[in-house]
Amino acid sequence: MEALAQVLSCPVCLEFFTPPVLVLSCSHNFCRKCLEKILIRQNCSHVNGQFSCPMCRKIIHLRGRGIIGLPRNILVENILEKFKYELGNLQTKEQDQLSQICEEHGESMNLVCLTDDKPICAICKLFGDHEPHTVAKLSEVYAERKERFVKDLDWVCKQSECAEQARKEIxxxxxxxxxxxxxxxxMIEAVGASLLKGIQWRIAELKAKLCNDYSTKVEELQLAAKELQFPKHLYHQMKTLLEQHSNSVHFLREDKILRTKMEKLLHDSSLHQCIKDYHISIEEYFKDLINGIHISNYISSNADEILASSNDPPDPFRPECPAFSFSGGIPNICFCQKVLDFFQKSNKVTQDPTQNVSHNDANDAASRLDLSLEAESIPRQATV
Structure with missing residues (x-):
């Protein structure tokens, strides 16, 4: 192997040839990058130039095409690719054999210390640190652990499927x-636009509360969704170990690590986290918005005259912003239910989550709701 490796090495960089491999008329082979460096050192920059082979000093003529005109040695490239493949297999086998040898005594590990749960050799049991420990044959422990591992893999697979379903629900x-x-x-914009300046602070407070409530719930749900990916990752790790472990020692070492993760999954209750509380109630925010408000204290018969005489009215009081029509002092239960029904219906309509809610949207919603309430008579001084 060493002799073949020398043959497949570039005489310039002394490493394996880096394709493309170029062959000169003197039959010597070089990496293309190494040959380009040789041309630079010999001041050969013209396509019709000439240079001397660094091995035999023979003059090589480029003949009008430069280094591109030199032929590639496809045979050497194919041999090199096959050699690297076989060399990788050989190194893997050597590492596989070394992994089954006791580092302390240099003997083959054919026992398992049940006390420390690790493979050992016979000398470790007879004269080493594991002399007082309980041991068993490696082949027997391997067969038993592998059978149990298959059962655990099925359980983790089921947990992974449940976690995936829960993640989708989240x-x-x-x-x-x-x-x-x-x-x-x-809803906040539509209802808030019908109120006077005295309740603007409540609208801002509700928006802040809503955004904070939304952010908190989404962060908790996203964290739960991320944790629910753990069984799936563990399943793939266990499946990969079962299908691709190189030897029993490698299997037992990895089995110990994966069993620790599986025990964590067994006691993890986050997979069954209840998500029914992660909702936002429009009714709750609506009641907070109008709670304790007496409309008669804010809307008077000369409200239009006051708004018309104002030089720079705030956005909620601009004339183009429609207000709800109230015949009584405060909205009664019938009115609240009407508004709630109106916005609940809008929940069923698929919306773009990235859509920005503008004042025009609020005004349109208020206008539609106002028209739907015009024919309804609301008793005065009713309470919510």
Whole structure:
């Protein structure tokens, strides 16, 4: 192998040939990059130039095509590729054999110390640190552990499927939250636009609370979704070990590590985390918005005259922003239910989660709701 490796090495860089391999008329082979360096050192920059072979000093003529005109040695490249493949297999076998040899005594490890749960050789049991420990044959422990490993793999597979289903439900919940937050913003803007300046602070407070509530729930759900990928990763690791372990020693070493992860998964309760509480209630925000508000204190008969005389009215009080029509002092239960039904219906409509809620959207929603409430008579001084 060493002699063949020398034949397949470039005489310039003394490493394996780096394709493409170029052959000169004197039959000597070089890496193309090494040959380019040789041309630079010999000041051969013209396509019709000439240079001397660094091995035999024979003059090589480029004949008008430069280094591109030199032929490639496809045979050497194919042999080199096959040699590297075989060399890799040989090194893998050598490492496989070394992994089954006791580093301390140089003997083959054919026993398993049940006390320390590790492969050992016979000398380790007779004269080494494992003399007082309980041992068993490596082949027997390997067969038993492998059978148990297959059963554990099936269990982890089922856990992975359950976790994947739970993760999908979390993603659906996140999407629902994304759609709901847009609806809640529309509701807050539509209802808030009908109130006076005294409740602007409440609108801002509710928006901040809503965003914080949304961010907190999404962060917790995304963290739970990330944790639910652990069984899937563990399943692939166990399956890979079962199918691709090189020897029993390698299997037992990796089995110990994976069993630790599986025990963690067994006691992990986050896979069954309840997500039914991760929702945002439009009704709750609506009631917080209008709680304790007496409309008669904010809307008077001369409200239009006051707004018209204002030089720079705030956005919620601009004339083009429609307000709800109230016949009584405060919205009653019938009105609240009407508004809630209106926005609940909008939840069923698929919306773009990246859509920005503008004042125009709020105004349109308020206008539609206002028209739907015009024919309804609301008793005065009703309470929510």
């Amino acid at each position: 993603e659906e919940t996140i999407n629902e939250l994304t759609y709901t937050i847009a609806d809640v913003k529309v």
